[in-house]
Amino acid sequence: xxxxxxxxxxxxxxxxxxxxxxxxxxxxxxxxxxxxxxxxxxxxxxxxxxxxxxxxxxxxxxxxxxxxxxxxxxxxxxxxxxxxxxxxxxxxxxxxxxxxxxxxxxxxxxxxxxxxxxxxxxxxxxxxxxxxxxxxxxxxxxxxxxxxxxxxxxxxxxxxxxxxxxxxxxxxxxxxxxxxxxxxxxxxxxxxxxxxxxxxxxxxxxxxxxxxxxxxxxxxxxxxxxxxxxxxxxxxxxxxxxxxxxxxxxxxxxxxxxxxxxxxxxxxxxxxxxxxxxxxxxxxxxxxxxxxxxxxxxxxxxxxxxxxxxxxxxxxxxxxxx
Amino acid sequence: xxxxxxxxxxxxxxxxxxxxxxxxxxxxxxxxxxxxxxxxxxxxxxxxxxxxxxxxxxxxxxxxxxxxxxxxxxxxxxxxxxxxxxxxxxxxxxxxxxxxxxxxxxxxxxxxxxxxxxxxxxxxxxxxxxxxxxxxxxxxxxxxxxxxxxxxxxxxxxxxxxxxxxxxxxxxxxxxxxxxxxxxxxxxxxxxxxxxxxxxxxxxxxxxxxxxxxxxxxxxxxxxxxxxxxxxxxxxxxxx
Numbered sequence: 001x002x003x004x005x006x007x008x009x010x011x012x013x014x015x016x017x018x019x020x021x022x023x024x025x026x027x028x029x030x031x032x033x034x035x036x037x038x039x040x041x042x043x044x045x046x047x048x049x050x051x052x053x054x055x056x057x058x059x060x061x062x063x064x065x066x067x068x069x070x071x072x073x074x075x076x077x078x079x080x081x082x083x084x085x086x087x088x089x090x091x092x093x094x095x096x097x098x099x100x101x102x103x104x105x106x107x108x109x110x111x112x113x114x115x116x117x118x119x120x121x122x123x124x125x126x127x128x129x130x131x132x133x134x135x136x137x138x139x140x141x142x143x144x145x146x147x148x149x150x151x152x153x154x155x156x157x158x159x160x161x162x163x164x165x166x167x168x169x170x171x172x173x174x175x176x177x178x179x180x181x182x183x184x185x186x187x188x189x190x191x192x193x194x195x196x197x198x199x200x201x202x203x204x205x206x207x208x209x210x211x212x213x214x215x216x217x218x219x220x221x222x223x224x225x226x227x228x229x230x231x232x233x234x235x236x237x238x239x240x241x242x243x244x245x246x247x248x249x250x251x252x253x254x255x256x257x258x259x260x261x262x263x264x265x266x267x268x269x270x271x272x273x274x275x276x277x278x279x280x281x282x283x284x285x286x287x288x289x290x291x292x293x294x295x296x297x298x299x300x301x302x303x304x305x306x307x308x309x310x311x312x313x314x315x316x317x318x319x320x321x322x
Numbered sequence: 323x324x325x326x327x328x329x330x331x332x333x334x335x336x337x338x339x340x341x342x343x344x345x346x347x348x349x350x351x352x353x354x355x356x357x358x359x360x361x362x363x364x365x366x367x368x369x370x371x372x373x374x375x376x377x378x379x380x381x382x383x384x385x386x387x388x389x390x391x392x393x394x395x396x397x398x399x400x401x402x403x404x405x406x407x408x409x410x411x412x413x414x415x416x417x418x419x420x421x422x423x424x425x426x427x428x429x430x431x432x433x434x435x436x437x438x439x440x441x442x443x444x445x446x447x448x449x450x451x452x453x454x455x456x457x458x459x460x461x462x463x464x465x466x467x468x469x470x471x472x473x474x475x476x477x478x479x480x481x482x483x484x485x486x487x488x489x490x491x492x493x494x495x496x497x498x499x500x501x502x503x504x505x506x507x508x509x510x511x512x513x514x515x516x517x518x519x520x521x522x523x524x525x526x527x528x529x530x531x532x533x534x535x536x537x538x539x540x541x542x543x544x545x546x547x548x549x550x551x552x553x554x555x556x557x558x559x560x561x562x
Contacts, residue, residue: 190484
């Protein structure tokens, strides 16, 4: 979009220069016809030329300035759906474009909130019947059957939890604070160890990030739980690189194919149907993780390690390093 | 044999009232149900209850209002049942005087553990005293927020706690300057996380000291009392 505006500026500039030069040439030509000997005003002509170029340059910048605003707004929209609407100013065509853009932003926002609202409502309403069912299961006499029913209900509860958290990761702004990233990672790793998982926190970074404790806890828990479920273990490390903290979570699993690497962040994508039944994933964990990381101004990426196993890399801006 | 504790289940869903009542009776409690705030108040007028399990989403009244109103007239402990994925409800609920909070759908064993823990914690304490415990607590250079699993240092940096660190610290803060034996600490810290492995108390204490930046060789906050247990040695205050 920015490149488009730049090329527009150049084009408007060239057209204006050509137009003004044609007008001058026409005037000179007419002067020559009506006034006999042609005049050769080298100095006047170069002054005129410089004026023409500056005038054309200024006009081109003026005409395309609102377009630059539009380009900036389009970039912002990609990151923040709730960005303020564009001011409707400038030439008529640009005003129309800005109005159309604002209308588009409103429609996208309405669609997103309808979609998340629907999922949140469905999962919310499922809580009561699932609670009833869970209590009824207590009356099942057959131990084996009861255990299996409880297992099924536990996966339903997980889906409800993930659905609500996914909705929240999209449209709820949680309070931010200055967080000790080492302590947060240590608490997530300790909880995983207490649940009997092979999780080790290797490096400490002394990093402080600006964020929501509960959202980032969820985010790292998802990644570490995935590493344990699909890769048997999680080796977690954290380092500071310039103004960013980089967290790496490595496992000892088989890694992912290129196709899977491209799709794992999609909502409800499961790596392998048969395995997800065994591990009970909802296909929302990594989507939630990415939404949370992006909301914190960070990025998350996956790669297969040469030594084997998958590495999830999350980077977050350090606090005060805006 | 001791008298079984009496629980009042307040939920607009008749099946949940019945099922939860049966479940609680099957586990050594007496239980009755009420379908809304009015019927809850009526039952509380007529009989004594040891604890109320209150659903936050009642049809006619807001569960938070019901709880707030209940607090003005009674000290009975309250466990709030609420929708999952609403962390804000938890602090609001505890702020207005609920003693704990369980999200639906819950594991029945987990609710049972919470009921027992709340009964143990609240016996003989007025609701005003208990509410103090849900306010931010200051100790040494730290602030502890009992509604969130983290502490805040003097510079305002949030230090997250694991589940076991949180339970251990809460137990110490509820008993400042008292020597707690390992068995006592184990009893005070187990309960809600039924599936968790329990680390030995010694290991938990050493991890908590690390989080609190308390030197293990010469601890100032959590002292080892030889052959007795541990003690939180600093002053604990609840800001007004």
